[in-house]
Amino acid sequence: MGNDFLPVQRDALTNLFSRSHFLYAVAQAMPNAPTVSILLVNLDRFRMVNEHFSYADGDMVLRETAQRISTAIPMSATASRLCxxxxxxxxxxxxxDGAEAVAERVRLAIAEPHHIAGTEVIVTASVGIATGSHPQATAEQLLRQADAAVRCAKQLGSNQVRTDCARPPRELPPLMVETMLRHALRNRDLQIYYQPKVHAKSMQVVGAEALCRWRHPELGDIPxxxxxxxxxxxxLILPIDEYVLRAVCEQGSTWLKQGYRVRTSVNISSRQFLQPSFPxxxxxxxxxxxxxxxxxxxxITERTAMYDVExxxxxxTKLRQIGVRIAIDDFGVGYSSLNYLMQFPVHTLKIDRSFTAGIQSAVNQTPIIGAIxxxxxxxxxxxxxxxxETVQQFDFLRDSKCDEIQGYLFGAPVPPTSFQLSAFIATLQPRHPHFVPDDAHNLERFSEREWLDTVLxxxxxxxxxxxxxxxxxxxxxxxxxxxRLSLEFAENGAAFSAVHEVSLRDDVPARPVGTLIPVxxxxxxxxxxxxxxVMCVDILHNPEFDDDYGLAAEGIQSVIRAPLLRGNRVFGTLNVQSTLERVYTEADRKRLQRTAERLSDALYAAYQDARQPVSHLYDAKTKLYHRAFLVELLTADAPSAWLSQAVQRPFSEWTTATAxxxxxxxxxxxxxxxGEQAVAYIGQCWSTHAVPNAVAIRMGANEVLVLAFDQPSLSVTHFLHQLRxxxxxxxVRADRLGDASQRLEVYTGQATGDWRAFWRVYADAREQALALQRANG
Incomplete structure (x- = not known):
């Protein structure tokens, strides 16, 4: 029996590939691919879902997780539930880099809340990545390497992505680490990185935290x-603290001489703090x-301050007399009392990241943050x-009157030169005047409501x-x-969105009408x-989404995206973009939101009118296109462009077709x-196991055509196998019920040929199917 009929084993719960078939598929792909990356995804503390809720709820979480993974990965990727x-x-x-980007999308998608018994529950995941090529590595070896990376991610705190290239530092004997650390101190190999602190209201960088980093010449970065x-x-902690303190003071003095006033924070260990000579x-x-x-x-940490209060x-008190500022770090995880806290001459409380991570999560800790x-x-x-790390966390903290924000949402720790370029020079810029046509309304004469009525x-x-x-x-x-302004539309559940864009500046060209980008x-x-x-005020240095990198390359530095709502469903966004950084304010975000709300119905109607020429060619009941769809495709001047717009999915030029x-x-x-139910059954099977570079068309009352472009892929064979x-x-069910009317008998035919002679290719495939039917009586 040929490989075309190799049974595909799938997990019964998630419908993903089983472990054995996954390894088989990877092994088959490796000889023909320059590199193969395996992402191993392990849910963090998943057993708590089964323990606190039920196994049925746990199964629901696993199914949703599988769906999120399938949505977040490229269509060419292969997904599996191993166990x-x-x-x-x-x-x-x-x-x-591409594998890490996909892994990060998967991690973020999995971390979205699940709704269980009326409660939002977040189950995070640790992701390990292993990359290799044939014949240096096998599928099993890559899977083992990815598993080691997952274990490393778990050891480092979970909910993160790790690669197989970094050897877990904890494997090194402590004595060896201590010896290497002494050499690093002597050779000044320890580096100081800086992470920005942003003022919540002005969105300006007002400070930085100094963080010690160690890059070993052979072992690489040691966390x-x-x-x-x-x-x-x-x-060793005493000379390290002194080294960091002196380096930070020197760097701060250098910035000050260059005209940049920034407050820099230094973490002090308990041993250093309690030294009599520390002040x-x-x-x-x-x-x-x-x-x-x-x-x-x-x-200093809360525990350090409480070790010996007096x-x-x-x-x-001595430090405050010197004039430096004092902050209590990791506040909330220690055991200080209000009485002791009032005795400490400090300036700042730092909310521990464990509370920040709990914002809008299953263990909602927003009341504790509000109390702090x-x-x-x-x-x-x-x-x-x-x-x-998220916009939701920032919005809650800003609304709760938190003064300053620190985290990866605004920037990762970077060397001082990179920090200087990305933070200090990014000052608030004045808004540039824009050209307004002569026939434009004098908007100042109208209130916002009257203006919106006029625009509508x-x-x-x-x-x-x-x-x-x-x-x-x-x-x-x-x-x-x-x-630049753009309207971005996406069908419900679509993988790609269509962009309609216009630019007010010649040096910032708009993308072609109908450009498709991955949602x-x-x-x-x-x-x-x-x-x-969503508002991003500096995408050049703090991009929030993958699309921001493309915008930054086109000269865009600030963007606001406002939702377009149809009922309770977001069908698109109204986006404004500027080449200036930090030009948008919270008032702009709210104003654009009100504008989008007012115009949503009209924009939805315009979008539907634009889609009308092709939307009537699709039957939502059977999930198949009508025969007229094929006629339009064959007569289109640019078939690939027409097909891309029709199905809202990019297609490249093709020369051959498989019917x-x-x-x-x-x-x-x-x-x-x-009869209609039988056709709909085939259509449903197609929508579940759809081939990325193909479409399904109903050619007659009892006939469905799957049209694939260029060479037939393994996915076509996979679909046919699933259908059978x-x-x-x-x-089998019909036989057990004794109801012959519920049986479904299908025959298939397949042919490949030149696209310009497609009708001949179709006729050959159809004749094969009819010949099989005649042969079986």
Missing amino acids: ADEFAVALTDVDK PHAFIPIAESSD HLVEQALAESGLEPSLLELE RAVHIL ISLAKSLNLSVVAEGV TNVRRRPRLHELTSYLADAIVEHVPLD ANSGLAFVQRTKQP VVVSIANHENMDLLE SHIQLLN
């Missing part, structure tokens, strides 16, 4: 958790560097939240999307500054989930309803 709460994804012809505990258990060390470092004391902030108060902020305000202390009236007069988009850019520019790469996917506008004809043999014995398997199960 229990472990999944795998195989990527071919994707480099290391702090692998060497700091060893340094704390030996005498003198701080004074000495400030004097030697020339840094203003107010620009240095010392961070001694801590004495040291803190209220407590700090009552003591006249400023509040900094660390570990902020004019939008309805312009049913064509390209005219409508051009008008909107001219109308909105006076209320919200922009250099997973743009901000549309996020807006669809949250139904809230697969599926004929229902017993259709004439069915009544009208039964489903029909076999359907017929």
